[in-house]
Amino acid sequence: MSQATDDSLVISSDPLHPANLIPELCRSFYNLGWVTGTGGGICIRTGDKVFIAPSGVQKERIEPSHIFVLPFPQPEPSPHTDRVFLRRPALNLKESACTPLFWNSFDLRDAGSCIHTHSQHAVMATLLWTGPVFTISHQEMIKGVRVAGTGHALSYLDTLVLPIIENTPNEEDLKDSMAEAMTKYPDAAGVLVRRHGVYVWGTDWEKAKTQTECLDYLFEIGVKMKLAGLPTVLN
Numbered sequence: 716m717s718q719a720t721d722d723s724l725v726i727s728s729d730p731l732h733p734a735n736l737i738p739e740l741c742r743s744f745y746n747l748g749w750v751t752g753t754g755g756g757i758c759i760r761t762g763d764k765v766f767i768a769p770s771g772v773q774k775e776r777i778e779p780s781h782i783f784v785l786p787f788p789q790p791e792p793s794p795h796t797d798r799v800f801l802r803r804p805a806l807n808l809k810e811s812a813c814t815p816l817f818w819n820s821f822d823l824r825d826a827g828s829c830i831h832t833h834s835q836h837a838v839m840a841t842l843l844w845t846g847p848v849f850t851i852s853h854q855e856m857i858k859g860v861r862v863a864g865t866g867h868a869l870s871y872l873d874t875l876v877l878p879i880i881e882n883t884p885n886e887e888d889l890k891d892s893m894a895e896a897m898t899k900y901p902d903a904a905g906v907l908v909r910r911h912g913v914y915v916w917g918t919d920w921e922k923a924k925t926q927t928e929c930l931d932y933l934f935e936i937g938v939k940m941k942l943a944g945l946p947t948v949l950n
């Protein structure tokens with residue numbers, strides 16, 4: 716494997732290049748309160764390459780040169796190989812701690828993009844829905860969510876169900892429980908993490924983004940409805 720210093724993988728004049736999109740999207744997510752305080756983020760997969768932001772940095776200040784590029788799929792691990800990179804930033808940065816969780820969306824749903832937010836709407840939903848799932852029905856925005864995140868759009872008459880997993884002290888350690896939830900709830904478009912946030916994926920970054928917007932709206936209105944004493948699921 717080369718030294719992974721190929722800057723041509725992240726330097727492009729195309730505004731739709733993933734290395735340009737990730738910084739731009741992180742800035743808008745920051746303004747929504749989704750990725751403040753360095754947490755949360757987005758990754759984009761284009762066929763055999765995955766573009767991922769660094770860990771523990773102000774996500775609204777990322778530059779294209781800070782982006783990691785990894786091959787997809789990753790080569791089989793051996794006792795001597797760690798994660799394989801096509802390109803690493805020159806700065807002393809580490810790839811997002813969300814990387815194994817983003818990988819769940821590629822491996823289990825063939826996603827092209829995955830978003831992780833620390834939105835307070837998502838966190839409040841995990842506090843008010845104390846069981847293993849968030850549910851809501853009879854909301855127009857349900858139609859903006861797809862079965863399994865990558866299938867056909869839900870109907871107004873469908874009840875949206877999203878699993879909630881328990882948080883762990885280290886983000887990476889959520890990988891197995893997220894995968895278990897994805898297996899148990901094959902139609903879910905995302906996974907909530909109690910007292911932490913949400914992971915949402917889609918076939919591409921546009922669908923991952925719009926689905927996260929719809930879900931965040933549903934978390935917010937669901938929380939308001941519950942606090943107002945209104946039922947969130949109708950028969």
Ligand SMILES: CSCCC(=O)C(=O)COP(=O)(O)O
Nearest residue numbers: 753754755770771811812813
């Ligand atoms: C205050 S952020 C705590 C860690 C976390 O939840 C997270 O999403 C970190 O992501 P990163 O991409 O910075 O590794």
Ligand SMILES: [Zn+2]
Nearest residue numbers: 754755886912
């Ligand atoms: Zn997080």
